[in-house]
Amino acid sequence: MTEYSKLAKGSFTATNATQFVYLPFKPDFVEIWNYTNIKTAGASTVARAWWDAGLIDPVGSTNPTMLEIYDGASAVVFDTVQTNGISAFAAGLAFQYGPLQGHNLGNITEFSIATSASPTTVTTVGDHLLQSGDVIIFSNLSQTATTGMQQIAGIAFTVTVTGATTFTIPWATNGSNYTAFNTATSTGNVGTYKKVLYPYLYAPGVTVISAITNGATTTIDTTSAHNLVVGQEVAIRIPTIAGAPTVWGPTQFNSLPNNTTPGSPVYGYVIAVTDYNTVVVNINSTNYSTFNVNLPFANVPGATPAQLVAVGDVNTGGVQISAGSQLYPPPYVVPIGTTRVNSINGPAIQGAFFNNTRQGFYIGNGVAAVEGTATIMQEGDIVYWHAYFHDLALP
C-alpha cells in the first residue's frame, strides 16, 4: 500500500560531522549504503546500515541501527549501533535539550574548565560525543559558594571540538574574577551542561557578545553563531551591571539614548563576516571603552549579557549562486567555521528574517556494539540513502 507513503532518496559525501538530511517528512525507516566500503572492503568498516523507528531493543530499551560490516578480520558480519546511529528528528519548537552532562551524569563522569584567554578549554572524563558547531548551556558552575565560573552559566556557547575529551568555547576566562572549575572537586559536585538540540530555528537573531575589538571599524565576536550577512543592520546592547560599572564596558555602542538625534536609534552595518561568530561592523569605536568580561562572581545574579541584535538589512538581492548550488540559493545558517547550511526555503533577500525549522533524519558517529570501532561512515565516504514513511505499519 503506497498511496500516501513517502519515499525519498539521495546521496552525499561524508564529513566528520553528524550528517543531517532534511526531508518533507519524518521517516520511520532509513537505509544507508556506504558505496565506498562496498566497493573496497576494509577492516572495521560499514557497508550497509538500516534503521526502523519502531524497533526497540528489549534489553537496552534503545532504538538501534542495524549494520552489515566488515569486522577486524574483514569478514562480513552483522552488528548494531545501539545509540547515536540513525535517528529521525523534528526541529519545530525551541528549547529542546539533550541530557544533562556532569558528575556521573550523561555520557561523562566529570568535566572541568581551566581559566584561559579565549577560547576556554573544557575537559571531560569520558567521551563528550559533541561535534564542532554543537551548542551547549552550562549551569551551576560554582566551585565554592563564592568562586567558580557562574559568569558563563546560562549562556549558549558553540563548541569547537579539539579531542574526544576536550572542546573549547569562545570566551575569555582569564580575568581575575574567574576561578577554575571542576565537577570532581566543586562543592556538592555541582556543575552541568546540556546540548541545545535545535539551535537557530529562526535566523538571524540575537546573540551574546564575547569580545569587541575597537577601531576605525569594530570587530565583534559572539558566543554562538550570529548568522548575519554582509549588509545586515545591527544594534548593539551593552547593559550596565549594578555594582560592576566597568563590565561590559563600551556603553557608547548602545542604540539609545542617542544624544545627537534624540529618539532615533543608532545602528551599525555588517561590512565583513569573518566566520560563524565574528563580524566586522562599520562603527568607528576608536575612542570607545574597552570591552571587558571580567564580571565579579558576586554580581552574576541579574547580570544581563551584552548582545548583538539583527534589526534589518540594506541588501537588494538573494544569496549568490556558487559551484554546486541551486540557481536561486536559499538563506542559510553558519553553525561553525564558514560552512553554510542551507535552509529548506526558497530564495530570499540576504539578511531577511527566515524560518529554519526542519525535519528528516541524521546519522551520528556511534560505533558498532560488538565490533567496537566501526562507524556508519567516515570522512570522504560516498553514501547513498533511502528514507520512507509507510502507510501501513503493524502492529
Next chain:
Amino acid sequence: MTITTTGSLGPMILQSLAPAMLYVPTPTMNYITVCDKVSMPANGGTTCRFMRPRALTPPTIQLGNSGIDPPAQVPQRDIIDAQMAFFGTGCIINEQVILQDQEGVLAWVSERLAVAMRQAEDLILRDYIVSAASQLNAGGGANGDNPTNLGLTDFSLVATTLDTNNAYKFMSGIEGMDRFGTGPVRSAYFMLTSTELQSDFDALGSNGSISFLSQWNYPTNASALPSEYGSVANIRILTSSEAPVSRGTSALGNDVYYNTVLGKQAITHINQDGFSMNLIYRDPYYSGMLAQNATLAVKFAQAQAITQDTAIRNLVSTRNSQLGV
C-alpha cells in the same frame, strides 16, 4: 418470585453518546493578539520588506543673520525583510469512519485542524521572538539566580527602557473609580508570560507606588483581555501555558521564563494574499481507484518580523518558587 434483571435481560445497546463533546485543553494564544498584521500581495515575491524612516536631526541651531542656509540633511531609512514560509497539516479519513461513526467526525476534525493551525501561528511567533528580541535579565528578585525571579523593579526598569526608546503603549490607563478594592491602572505595554509565574505575581507585594494589581481589582474590566492576569507599573500581564520556558538553563539550573514586554508595532505577522487559514476538504472521489479516503487539511503562509526592535524586550526571569504546576 422471579425478578427479571439486567443480568438476564440486559440492554441490547449498552452505551449512548453524551450530547456534547468535552472541551479540549487549549492554551490562550497571546502572541498573535499583540502583532501588527500585514498582507503581502499575490505575485509579490518571497520576501516582505518594511521601511521605517529615520528621524531627522532637529534644527536647534539658530540661523543667525548671515543669510546663508545651513547644510542639507540626507534622509535615511531602515529596511526590515522577512521571508514567507508555508505550513500545513491534515488527516486522511477512511470513508467507513465517516459512514459508520456515530459522531460527526469531519466536523470535529475540522475544528481541531483549525485550532492546530492557530496554535502553530502563535508558537512560530513565540519562538521567533525568543530568537530575535533583545534580552533583559531580571535582577530585582532575591533568589540569587541569574536571571533572578521577577521583582517590582524589573517591571519598572523594562517599562523605563521602552519609554526611553519611545515605544508606543498599547493601552491607555483606566481611571480610578469609587469601588471597593480597586485601583487605577496605568497606560501600559503588554507582557506575554507564563501561567507558571502567576503565583509569583500574587506574591510581588508593593514598593512605593508600584504593586501588582489583579485584573479583578481594575476599576472596570471592560478593556481587560481574557488572558489578562493583572498589571504592574506600566505593564499589563497576559498569561498562557504555552509561553516560552527554557527548562533548567539558568545559572543555578532553574527554569528560565521569557517574558516578552512590547509596545505597538514591535512585532508584525505577515500573510500572503490572504493565504491564511485554508481549510481543504477533498472527498474520497480523489483518492485511489475505489475512492475510499477523504482528506481534511489546513494550510497557511506566515512570516514574522520584529519591526520595532526598540519597542520589545524579553524580560528573562526564573521563578520565586518551584512549587506548584
